[in-house]
Amino acid sequence: MDLYSGHINRLIDELAALPGIGAKSAQRLAFHMVNMPKDKVERLAKSIVDAKENVRYCRECYTLTDQELCPVCSSRKRDHSMIMVVENARDLAAYEKTGKYMGVYHVLHGAISPMLGIGPNDIRLKELMTRLEGDVTEVIIATNSSLEGETTAMYIGKLIKPTGIRVTRIASGVPVGGDLEYIDEVTLLRALEGRIEL
Numbered sequence: 001m002d003l004y005s006g007h008i009n010r011l012i013d014e015l016a017a018l019p020g021i022g023a024k025s026a027q028r029l030a031f032h033m034v035n036m037p038k039d040k041v042e043r044l045a046k047s048i049v050d051a052k053e054n055v056r057y058c059r060e061c062y063t064l065t066d067q068e069l070c071p072v073c074s075s076r077k078r079d080h081s082m083i084m085v086v087e088n089a090r091d092l093a094a095y096e097k098t099g100k101y102m103g104v105y106h107v108l109h110g111a112i113s114p115m116l117g118i119g120p121n122d123i124r125l126k127e128l129m130t131r132l133e134g135d136v137t138e139v140i141i142a143t144n145s146s147l148e149g150e151t152t153a154m155y156i157g158k159l160i161k162p163t164g165i166r167v168t169r170i171a172s173g174v175p176v177g178g179d180l181e182y183i184d185e186v187t188l189l190r191a192l193e194g195r196i197e198l
């Protein structure tokens with residue numbers, strides 16, 4: 001039996017479909033939204049629609065942006081000869097929070113996982129190799145310490161080694177099986193500073 005009307009149930013169902021939102025959180029959010037002033041609800045709805053219509057991938061690093069180039073790639077203060085390879089935009093954001101990395105990024109949008117049917121052609125490796133034709137001196141592989149992340153790191157290392165470009169992997173300090181987006185800035189910084197040659 002439904003406890004609430006159709007509109008509230010639909011809102012709860014839509015919110016519960018979002019990643020990381022369980023049934024109880026969805027219910028709390030739905031009740032909060034229903035009790036918000038109408039103008040705030042309209043701003044929230046408009047920001048969601050605007051983001052969906054205007055956000056795209058940066059043409060250099062493939063993170064999310066509403067411009068042709070993201071702020072990192074368009075910055076002249078960044079070292080464009082150093083590329084950190086990450087699995088997703090959340091990992092990029094985690095490293096940016098440290099405020100210490102001054103290179104640029106490349107977002108793969110996944111990791112190699114034969115078990116899930118994700119191969120090298122399913123992530124942005126071709127685009128990375130194209131970027132390496134420019135003036136790149138180092139590639140830092142900052143994939144997660146999971147089986148898929150390690151597999152991806154090894155694969156990228158083997159692809160890049162023949163080019164003569166220095167390839168490093170972030171050091172330990174990042175727990176095995178941990179996702180970068182949940183790790184504190186100090187641990188991320190130690191992992192970056194202790195990276196090793198592959």
